[in-house]
Amino acid sequence: MHLAMYSGLLAAASINSMLVGDVDEEAARAFYQQAYQHAYARLLILVSAFYRIHSGRDSYFRTAAQPPRPNPLTPARKLPQHHHRRRRPPRQPD
Known part of the structure; x- marks a missing residue:
């Protein structure tokens, strides 16, 4: 927009400058093209930076759902083993 x-x-601005006689048609066209291309480039940089910084909520959850990558600088640790006793079923009354 x-x-x-x-x-x-x-x-x-280009048409008005031509109508009052400040510039000819070629100069007005060159001004318009150069100014528009410059504005387009600035807006493209701004929008791409915005999307790069704010990648969105979906991206956050997609990243959070992935398992963590192992750090190659940290030695692997063995997880502790838990020994659980089996529960006995409750006694039935006689």
Whole structure:
């Protein structure tokens, strides 16, 4: 939306400058193209940086659901073994 509004503003400024005789058609067209391309490049950088920083809630949960990667600098540890006694079933009354 911003780029479309800015494009309209640039077009109006270019046409107005031609109508009052400040510049010829070629200079107005060159101004419009250069200014629009510069605005497009700035907006593209801003939007891509925004999406890179704020990758979204879904990305967070997708990353959180993945198992952690082992750190190659940390030696592997053996998990402790737990020995559980089997519970006896409750006694039935006679």
